[in-house]
Amino acid sequence: GAAGSVGSNVTLNAPSIRVDSGAGGINGINLNGGDNSFGIGGNGGTLNIGTVGTPIPNDVIINQPVNATTGSNLLATGGDGGTVSVSSNGTVAVNSTIKVSESAAPRASNKGGNINVTSNKVSGTAISVSSSGQLLALLNGLAPGPGGSIKLTSAGGNVNVHGTVKADRGTVEVTNNAPTGFVNLSNATLHGAPDQAGPHGPNGPLAGRGRRVP
DSSP states (O other): OOTTOOOOEEEEOSSOEEESSSTTSOOOEEOOOOOOTTSOOOOOOEEEESOSSSOBSSOEEEOSOEEOOOOOOSSSSOSBOOEEEEEESSOEEEOSEEEEEOOSTTSOOSBOOEEEEEEOOOSSEEEEEOTTOEEEEOOOTTSOOOOOEEEEEESSSEEEEOSEEEETTSEEEEEEOSTTOOEEOTTEEEEOSTTOEEEEETTEEOOOOEEEEO
């Protein structure tokens, strides 16, 4: 975008969505803010894959990077993180990186971004983050903050996280709203502010297996 401009606001609606380099896919999505070599980079953009009121009817597959972070800065930090939201009635599978804020120069953000992944599927796999999947709301120690948030919410289908879910100085919530809902954190890395990273159900915390990085 133009120098210091805010990243685009995009809503995608289709029977299914595939962010993939193959035929019929979207070969990556970049909604970063505009670069600014004279000051503060632009805020990250907003991506809605479906909405709460009109979710994607079938599966959403992320096999290529999705970026909605800040533009490059002249200063140490600048620009706020963006937002990526996914709402689906099918499985949401993340096999690549979704990044909404950055900790490293020259795109270091002032504030963390937000990632929201919601599946209304009540059986089978609702949300999957593979070992190659990364959900990132990064923020360094110089940024004024606050940190961002990452929320994974299932209506009852399984939530399987084997990759990295990281919200520096922010919150990570993995929720299954079914009383017997399953959350599997096998070999996962969750990183949020102290006491703000972990799996939850309608009756409180759920057991998970993986690493939590303070």
